[in-house]
Amino acid sequence: xxxxxxxxxxxxVSRRLVGRIIRRFEDKGLTIAGMKLMRISRELAERHxxxxxxxxFYAGLIDYITSGPVVVMVLAGPGAIAVCRKLxxxxxxxxxxxxxxxxxxxxxxxxxxxxxSDGPESAAAEIALYFGPGELMDVPMPDAAWINRPDEA
Numbered sequence: 001x002x003x004x005x006x007x008x009x010x011x012x013v014s015r016r017l018v019g020r021i022i023r024r025f026e027d028k029g030l031t032i033a034g035m036k037l038m039r040i041s042r043e044l045a046e047r048h049x050x051x052x053x054x055x056x057f058y059a060g061l062i063d064y065i066t067s068g069p070v071v072v073m074v075l076a077g078p079g080a081i082a083v084c085r086k087l088x089x090x091x092x093x094x095x096x097x098x099x100x101x102x103x104x105x106x107x108x109x110x111x112x113x114x115x116x117s118d119g120p121e122s123a124a125a126e127i128a129l130y131f132g133p134g135e136l137m138d139v140p141m142p143d144a145a146w147i148n149r150p151d152e153a
Contacts, residue, residue: 002080005126008113010068029147034074034136072130084116
């Protein structure tokens with residue numbers, strides 16, 4: 001099972017969209033392997049977004065992600081990274097297709113509701129930033145056989 005990090009950002013939490021967005025991931029068949037409500041410190045945000053340091057939007061990004069509580073999750077499932085990115089939609093709300101999270105709930109280019117890892121390496125690194133040993137679960141879901149056949153993985 002592939003794992004990915006998802007962050008429901010401060011605008012998502014403030015707008016009370018957390019349950020609706022988690023439901024979309026669960027409805028697709030993804031499993032929550034870990035989840036916590038937290039406030040991201042400036043130091044953690046700077047480590048998470050180190051690849052963007054020096055870019056014009058970096059300071060605003062750090063201010064935004066540290067501005068309020070977030071929900072941090074690890075989702076698991078076949079192709080979880082690509083599946084989550086498709087569910088999230090294009091980065092900027094005005095460009096996101098209807099039916100995606102950002103397409104249905106976002107109009108802003110700045111406040112884009114959700115972060116998702118963009119590949120296996122970034123997923124592993126990001127998960128390690130937010131979850132320590134023993135914090136993630138491998139819980140078999142009773143409906144797994146109906147969601148994905150092992151020969152389709």
